[in-house]
Every structure is written in C-alpha cells, then in structure tokens.
Amino acid sequence: MRRLAILRSPLALGALIMLALVLVVAILAPLLWGAAAVETDTSNINAAPSAQHPIGTDAVGRDLLLRTLVATQLTVVLALGATAIALVLGVILGAAPLLLGRAGGRLVIALVNIAVAFPGILLALFLATVLGVGEWSTMWAIGIAGAPSFGRFCQTLIAGILDRDYIAAARIAGLGRMRLLTRHVLPNIAEPLIVNATIAAGGSLLAFAGLSFLGLGVQAPAYDWGRLMLEGLSRIYLNPLAALAPGIAVVIAGLAFNLTGEALAKVYSVSAMPGGMLGIRRRAPQRRRQPQVAPEPAQDAADAVLDVRGLRVELPDGAAPVRGVDLKVHVQDAVGIVGESGSGKSLTALAIAQLLEEPLRVHADAIRFAGTDLAAAPRTAQDLAQRRALLGTAMAMVFQDPMTSFNPTMRMGVQLAEVSRFHGGMSWRQALQRAAQRLGAVSITDPERRIRQYPHEFSGGMRQRAMIAMGVMAAPRLVIADEPTTALDVTVQKQVLELLARVRRENGAALLLISHDVAVVRQVCDRIVVMYAGRIVEEIRADRLADDAQHPYTRALIAAVPDMRTDRARPLTTIPGRPVAPGSVPIGCAFAARCPAATARCTQEDPVLAEVAPQQRVACWNPIVTPTGGLPAATASTADPEDTDDEAQRGVVAERSAVR
Missing domain, CATH: 3.40.50.300 (P-loop containing nucleotide triphosphate hydrolases)
Incomplete structure (x- = not known):
C-alpha cells in the first residue's frame, strides 16, 4: 500500500508513464520495425517529412522515424550498462575503508578525490580514446568515468552508517566485513543509491548521445540516438526533424529516468526478512547450526x-x-x-x-x-x-x-x-x-x-x-x-x-x-554512583542520598533537580562553571574550580575514593560531614542563566572566600 502512494503524485505518475513508454518502445520497436528500419529506398533519398515518412528519410532512403524508435533499445541498454558499471565500481570504492581497513581505505579515498576533481565528460573522452572506438568500449569508458562520483557518494553514506550502534554490535558479534557490508550497510544506503543511479542513467544516456554525436560511440551500421543526430546534422537546414527527433527522444528518456527515481525514493524500502536483501529467501542449510553455549558462570565470594x-x-x-x-x-x-x-x-x-x-x-x-x-x-x-x-x-x-x-x-x-x-x-x-x-x-x-x-x-x-x-x-x-x-x-x-x-x-x-x-x-x-570528569567521586545507597551525600558535586546535582517545594519565583539552581574536558583535567580535584569549599590542597592532590560510612565512599578532601537534608547555601549557584561565564567564575571565587 505504501508503494501505491506514488500514484497520488501527478508528477510521479507522469514520470512512470514516460519511463514505461520508453521501455516498451525499447523492447517492442526492434521486434516490430527492426527489418523495416534498415530497408533502403533509393528513389526516396533525403525525403522531406510526409505522411508515409513523418520525419523524412536519410541518405539511402531509410525511414528516420522507424530508425529513431528502433535506436531506443541500444541507447537504453548502453546507458543502463554504463550506470551499472559506475554503480558497482562506486560501491566498491566507497566501501574501501570498511573492506581494506584504515590505511588501504585512505589510499583509495585519496585516489577517488583526485578522480572527482576531473570533469566526468573529459575523463570519459580520455577513456573512450584509450579503450577504442565502439559502443561497448564507450560504455565502459562512461561507466568508469562515473565511478569516482559514486565512490565519493557511497563513502559518505557508509561513513554515516558505520557510526550506528547496531554496526558496533554486529562487529562485536563477529560479523565479517563483507557480511557487514551486505547485511547492514548496503540496505541502509539503498534509497539514495537508487535516486543517484536513476539520475546517472539519464546522465549516461546524454553522455552516450554526445560521444556518438562526436563519432566515438556507436559505429555504423549500428545506430543510437547520438549517431542519428550526427547523420541528421548535415541536413539540419533542409530537414531539422532529422536531427531534432532523436534529440527530443534523449530529453524525454532522461527526464523519465530522473523523475521516476525521485518519485520512487519516497516509497522505496528494502525488505530485510530472513534471506537477506530484498527479501530473497535462501534455502535453509542442510546442517543446522548448534547453539553457542556460554561458559557456566563461576560465583565469586562476594556474589x-x-x-x-x-x-x-x-x-x-x-x-x-x-x-x-x-x-x-x-x-x-x-x-x-x-x-x-x-x-x-x-x-x-x-x-x-x-x-x-x-x-x-x-x-x-x-x-x-x-x-x-x-x-x-x-x-x-x-x-x-x-x-x-x-x-x-x-x-x-x-x-x-x-x-x-x-x-x-x-x-x-x-x-x-x-x-x-x-x-x-x-x-x-x-x-x-x-x-x-x-x-x-x-x-x-x-x-x-x-x-x-x-x-x-x-x-x-x-x-x-x-x-x-x-x-x-x-x-x-x-x-x-x-x-x-x-x-x-x-x-x-x-x-x-x-x-x-x-x-x-x-x-x-x-x-x-x-x-x-x-x-x-x-x-x-539501590545504590548510586556519582561520576565527574571520568572518575567516581561518591557511591552511596539511594535511600540515603538526600540526607547523607557528602561530596559537594553530589549535593549540587541534588539541588539542581526541582521538586514540588521549589520556589517558582526564583531561578532554578545551577552548578556554576563548566565540566572539565578530558584533555584538560587539572592537577588535584577536577571539581575544585567549581567547588565553593575547595582549598589549596584540592588544587594540588587528587582525593582518594575512600569509605566514610557503611556502604558509602567519597573522593573529597572537604566532604560535607554534617548532613542537613538540603544543600548548603555556599554549594549551589542561583545565578541568572543568561550570566556570562566570567560572571559565573567570579561568583565561584566569591563563594570560596566566604567558605574559607
């Protein structure tokens, strides 16, 4: 039902109809008019458009309309072939960091970045010259020229997927790189790949038409739309339709691919039911895998x-x-x-x-x-x-x-x-x-x-x-x-x-x-562990937290949580300053810069996490040893949230002086 949503969009529906017509013509035209398109009529050479020949004939009397229709098949096949080559090579290049590791991946990415810097059509022209003239060599040239762009795109998509938690879990579970790629990565980048593949198909079609028009693509006696445009160029002033008709066909087919891809991207999804990508069910293995048995847990003395x-x-x-x-x-x-x-x-x-x-x-x-x-x-x-x-x-x-x-x-x-x-x-x-x-x-x-x-x-x-x-x-x-x-x-x-x-x-x-x-x-x-700057600063039973917490940071966290008794007329309690960054942990207690009870010892010696009461550990040189059920006034700040950091720091200094 979700896929039927594409029919509700007039633009998407029109694109599907256009693409369907192009594909139907590509399949049926050679079967219906393939023989008639190569029949010559020397008595009707370079004829103008007429009822018998709607867009005229060529230099040997062949019907140009039939040749344009029959050329659809070769044009579409070559364009799709070049797109498939670019897509496969692009996915391989984009997955290089995953498949080859960090060092090999960096090298491939560097080469891809260099290739992307060159205009694609120039790279295709160079490769077409190197590989030789002809439709199949040109197909490979266009496909290889499009691979770097696909590679860069795939590399970006895959890099975003590899940061997900389910990828980390799959790696820890022992999934191989290729299995990780096919099972978890490729299905998650399928939609954008489909959109870009359809756009690339339209681009490949235009590139093929251009190379054939230049004489590097399809060679006689074969013909595609680019070849027909080249042959009709010599008579552009006598019969414009001879060159314009195949050009219009290129535009229609390109639009059909591009618009259809954009429409399908909204509803496309990859089924991942048992069997892998696209819901293809594989035959069950003959030997059933034995369950993995965890080792019997050994209880230690402390349970x-x-x-x-x-x-x-x-x-x-x-x-x-x-x-x-x-x-x-x-x-x-x-x-x-x-x-x-x-x-x-x-x-x-x-x-x-x-x-x-x-x-x-x-x-x-x-x-x-x-x-x-x-x-x-x-x-x-x-x-x-x-x-x-x-x-x-x-x-x-x-x-x-x-x-x-x-x-x-x-x-x-x-x-x-x-x-x-x-x-x-x-x-x-x-x-x-x-x-x-x-x-x-x-x-x-x-x-x-x-x-x-x-x-x-x-x-x-x-x-x-x-x-x-x-x-x-x-x-x-x-x-x-x-x-x-x-x-x-x-x-x-x-x-x-x-x-x-x-x-x-x-x-x-x-x-x-x-x-x-x-x-x-x-x-x-039952128990609460309080962490600050990467270490435990207090551990205490949950039912004693409000009354018996001794670390100033723990007290500040408690005070920062509003409850039904909080005065709504006053700003919410905050902890002044900012947490310590992992790379700039100071000497001594990491909380000292934000603590109003800090002394010189706090900035010189890191406190040890020691037991101060049954089931309670605290890492502080100046713990709050006289619990009051609330936070001492000197521990929390109620400064306006819009105060600058400098003002907050000045408040900390003033509070320290008051405590000392």
Whole structure:
C-alpha cells in the first residue's frame, strides 16, 4: 500500500508513464520495425517529412522515424550498462575503508578525490580514446568515468552508517566485513543509491548521445540516438526533424529516468526478512547450526555479577575520559550512575560491554563478568566464541537512542530474532515466535503484527520497550540501560522505568542504570554512583542520598533537580562553571574550580575514593560531614542563566572566600 502512494503524485505518475513508454518502445520497436528500419529506398533519398515518412528519410532512403524508435533499445541498454558499471565500481570504492581497513581505505579515498576533481565528460573522452572506438568500449569508458562520483557518494553514506550502534554490535558479534557490508550497510544506503543511479542513467544516456554525436560511440551500421543526430546534422537546414527527433527522444528518456527515481525514493524500502536483501529467501542449510553455549558462570565470594577494577578509557592523544573506575554490581542489584554530560558514564558502560573500538583504548586491572575476566584477551578461537556467547546471552544493553540502535531497513521481528538465531540455534520460525512473545512481555500490543513492522513505525516509547525486549530474548544476568528515558515524556518514562524494574524482578537480573537525572535513578536503584570528569567521586545507597551525600558535586546535582517545594519565583539552581574536558583535567580535584569549599590542597592532590560510612565512599578532601537534608547555601549557584561565564567564575571565587 505504501508503494501505491506514488500514484497520488501527478508528477510521479507522469514520470512512470514516460519511463514505461520508453521501455516498451525499447523492447517492442526492434521486434516490430527492426527489418523495416534498415530497408533502403533509393528513389526516396533525403525525403522531406510526409505522411508515409513523418520525419523524412536519410541518405539511402531509410525511414528516420522507424530508425529513431528502433535506436531506443541500444541507447537504453548502453546507458543502463554504463550506470551499472559506475554503480558497482562506486560501491566498491566507497566501501574501501570498511573492506581494506584504515590505511588501504585512505589510499583509495585519496585516489577517488583526485578522480572527482576531473570533469566526468573529459575523463570519459580520455577513456573512450584509450579503450577504442565502439559502443561497448564507450560504455565502459562512461561507466568508469562515473565511478569516482559514486565512490565519493557511497563513502559518505557508509561513513554515516558505520557510526550506528547496531554496526558496533554486529562487529562485536563477529560479523565479517563483507557480511557487514551486505547485511547492514548496503540496505541502509539503498534509497539514495537508487535516486543517484536513476539520475546517472539519464546522465549516461546524454553522455552516450554526445560521444556518438562526436563519432566515438556507436559505429555504423549500428545506430543510437547520438549517431542519428550526427547523420541528421548535415541536413539540419533542409530537414531539422532529422536531427531534432532523436534529440527530443534523449530529453524525454532522461527526464523519465530522473523523475521516476525521485518519485520512487519516497516509497522505496528494502525488505530485510530472513534471506537477506530484498527479501530473497535462501534455502535453509542442510546442517543446522548448534547453539553457542556460554561458559557456566563461576560465583565469586562476594556474589558479584560484575566486578570492575581500575577501568581506564584513553583517546589517541592520551586524554582519559574514564580514569580509574572501580565498580561492583551484585546479583539482582540495581546500581545507578549519574553525572553531567561528559562525565564518562556512557563510556564506562560501553567499555564494560566490550563495545568500544579503535581509536579508543580500554585498560583495566580486571573486568570480571559472570566469572569471566573480559579485560584478558581470548587465547583461542573457542575462548572468543565463549565470550561472545556470554556477552550475547548474559549481558543486555539498552541504548539511549533506539532509532540508531535498530537497523531501519530490517523488520523488528528479524532484529529481535537474530539473538535467538545466533546464540540459541533456533529456526527462523521459532525465533520469530519468541520475538513476538518478548514484545508482548514488554507490553507492546498485537506483537504478531508488530514483528512485521519497521523501527520507524514504532513510537519512541515502543522502540525503547522493544530494545528492552531484545535484551531479554535470552536470560541476561546484567542489564545495562544507558539513558533509557531520554527524550521520552513523563508518562512513557514511568512505563519504561517500571518495565526495567519488572525485568529485574522476573528475570533475576542485575541492573546498571545510567542517567543524568538523579530523581530517576533514586526511584529505581539501590545504590548510586556519582561520576565527574571520568572518575567516581561518591557511591552511596539511594535511600540515603538526600540526607547523607557528602561530596559537594553530589549535593549540587541534588539541588539542581526541582521538586514540588521549589520556589517558582526564583531561578532554578545551577552548578556554576563548566565540566572539565578530558584533555584538560587539572592537577588535584577536577571539581575544585567549581567547588565553593575547595582549598589549596584540592588544587594540588587528587582525593582518594575512600569509605566514610557503611556502604558509602567519597573522593573529597572537604566532604560535607554534617548532613542537613538540603544543600548548603555556599554549594549551589542561583545565578541568572543568561550570566556570562566570567560572571559565573567570579561568583565561584566569591563563594570560596566566604567558605574559607
């Protein structure tokens, strides 16, 4: 039904009719009038237009109208052939960074950029001269000349796709480069490629006509529209239609290709049901793949499903957005990580889930998950397979933006079913049934119909619930939720949080919830970890957060969250200054420049994360040791949001003086 929408556009309908007429003429004209178009009549040479010959005859008495109609086939075939050559070569060139790696990809891209700098028609003329005169060599010349433009275009499209979360997940799952290209990349760039291919077909048709007109393309006795224009040029003043008729045919065919491509781009979609691109079903393998079995988890003495020690994430320039993180999550525990944007929350979660790639580097003393140290490199292929099985079944990741985490060209059921197919060895039918069951379990109505829909047909809240359903396709021991309620309204936010709590309760899974919203984390979690500038500055039980938090940054975060008691007549509380950039972390406490309680020691020594109370750790030289249930007046700033940064910094200095 969606594809029928093209018929509602008069322009698109007209383009389809034009293209259909061109293709019908290309197929039928040689069959109906092929013999008549080559018949000569020496008694009727160079005749003017008449009822018998509507656009006249040529120098040997052949009917020019029939020759124009019959020439449609060769013209269209050569144009489509050149377009196909340009498209295939362009995709190969554009995919070079993915297929060849960084070094080889850079070399190919440099060569493509040099080739793009040359005008395409000049490159085609050069190649046509080198390859030789004739229709087939000219077809290759035009195709090769168009490949650099396609290569640059494909390289840009592919670069945007490779940053998506589902690509990172596919790589971690061990998908090869070619499989990654055909399964996840090419379907997602199909629509713009189709538009450009149809436009290129019209351009190739014009290029062919031009080269044939110059005598480099089709040679006698064969003929296309360009050859007919060349032959009619000598009699342009005696019979203009001899040259104008094939030229008009070139314009009509070019417009038909271009307009049809633009129209189809609005409704075109690639089916990614089982079988690959375009919904082509492949024969099931004779031998059924055995399910991958994760190693039996070994419980440690502390009953921790996750134990992270000394986690550090480094950039190529040596900056560390995550530095020295120690974190432990017990069985069925719920731990929240809070902090401002840029504090290292998401990078910590991605590093734990083994989803970070070059150029980022992950170092850790230990990342023990379910008894396996993920920080240690796998020694054998079997170890690598067991680790993938462990991460694929025992750890679930709920990303911040499910629209970039789901492949937009694959149906939702297929994407969920891949978990059971890859890790459980189920058939497609069984895996799709389980996908529908999991969607129903996360309160998505009519799951049997929903598994046949695409991600864009789901609302934001439904996509987030579907992401959670994907995580529980197996039996996860740990669910990592990275900002799962961002950009959702309050009602949907509440539903997602309740769903996470239910998944934790029903599946017995531990939860690691990442958010910048302290109120959200307090509602769901047992313990709260506060991060600033890539390290943990405080860890405390959620029920003691409001009263017993001791780090000034934690207090500032609490004060920045409005509640029903907030005075609406006053500006909202803010934290003065800006967060520290990973590449410019100062000596000492990173929060010192924004902290009103900072002393000289804070700017010289980095505080150690130490236990200050049962189940509470703080990294601060001047903790707030006398809790009041609220934020001390010197800790938060209520400056007008429009104040300049300089004014805010001056306020910090004044507050420091008052505290000292």
